Amino acid sequence: MEFTSLVFYIFSAILLLASLRVITAKNPVHAALSLVLAFFTAGCLWMLLEAEFLAITLVLVYIGAVMVLFLFVVMMLDINIEEMRRGFWENLPLAALVAILMMVEMATVLGGSRFGLTPPAPKPADYSNTRELGLQLYTDYVYPFELAAVILLVAMVAAIALTLRRRPGRKWVDPAEQIKVKRNDRLRLVSMAPQKPAAPKAAEEEEA
């Protein structure tokens, strides 16, 4: 067996185990962390396939940003996982149907010979996947790419607009006003003649 195959099988085993833990873990935080491990291992597998840009982007976007926010939410929510499990047997037939459909689709795609696909020849070591992808995205596919970006932007604006609440009574200070404050607005210096501390002594005597 070649070394790369060995590495592939090790990563695949970790990936499958981690994915299994995502759906079997009792604690939602553990499940989310297993998902992080699954993403990372998938990134490693892509790296093995010489798709280093996709691999690094997967780690950067999904592990570095999406899963952090996901964990953030999961940790704050008090999810009762047992309650969510209750509907398992009722939903099983539909879920099984979807699973079988997905399996059939994947099997069709993976049987590459049906589409006349042959595995590409390995590229030389100095081949930059990132540069090629960038060139493709920003020349040949620039309009679809920009369109996708605009759609994402619209989705983001919509999500913010949907959850935006106007609360009239809240306290708020304009930062520009805050930094414009000068010493004289808050502080008054009074010049006084020096005085003898006579009064406290009298008070002490009274106490005694």
Next chain:
Amino acid sequence: MNLDYFAELLGPAWLPVWTLAKIVAIVAPLLLGVAYLTYAERRIIGYMQVRLGCNRVGPWGLLQPIADGLKLMFKEIIIPSGASKGLYLLAPVLAMAPALAAWAVIPFTDTLVLADVDAGLLLVMAITSMGVYGVVLAGWASNSKYAFLGSMRSAAQIVSYEIAMGFALVGVLMSAQSLNLSDIVQAQSGGIHQWYWLPLFPLFLVYLIAGVAELNRAPFDVAEGESEIVAGFHVDYSGMAFAMFFLAEYANMILVATLTSTMFLGGWLSPIPGLPDGFFWLALKVSFILFLFLWFRATFPRYRYDQIMRLGWKVFIPVTLVWLLVVAAMLQTPWAYLFH
């Protein structure tokens, strides 16, 4: 000593052994640097606050970091009874590992780099973005309100500032036209006025300040916030587990300082064209930025939480976006040489 002799002796095991030796050659000085950065911090801030700092152990207190290390190593690691044990012990490791792993692609001189990969800049961003898990998990696994508050603050803060940081790096990559860190340094050759701090000055500032925020250091240290939430995410940690967080923070400081020097201050290049280039210059630049970090800590009061968020989202991100547009536009004009 002939390396080829060893290569023949070990056969196929040679490559892993040689790589391991190189990794040790990077990590060991780094950990020593971390130890003496803590010493430098205590001394420098001491002098800034007109006191002496640690001066008891060894000459000028130079053995203080070693004494601290020994003390922490022999202390018990207490695990709170309500903690999620596995994650509680995993969190310090997750904080430490990315801080060390990112060094793989950092070029120390034009030939001295462990892995000269093409997507080096992306790799550094991906690895450093995983550092937040250590903090978040530590807070959650401790099962304590203070720790949890600290980790929540840290997660929100790091995710916000990562965007500005990423945009700042996009500017560097546009100017250098490469993601390879060695190429980025080479593109800045020709003296101090060719380094990217000048054409990308706003991005340089944003990167430096966002770097401090990513490190959870003063004035952005709300995740620890001694005066509000005791010590934040690592309040329940003791002994070596606590020390790991400490080491991770300082290793990350050196990492951010090195990245800033590499991308904006010309890495190993000398400021004046006639002088020889070398690791010496990189060390000098890194020390200068580390000194800035310590100086910030001694000077600025802690930001209020909403001010941190405002700075990240409403100031830094627009600034970087505008400057990216400027760089992109300038690269299409006859003055493009100013930005290369």
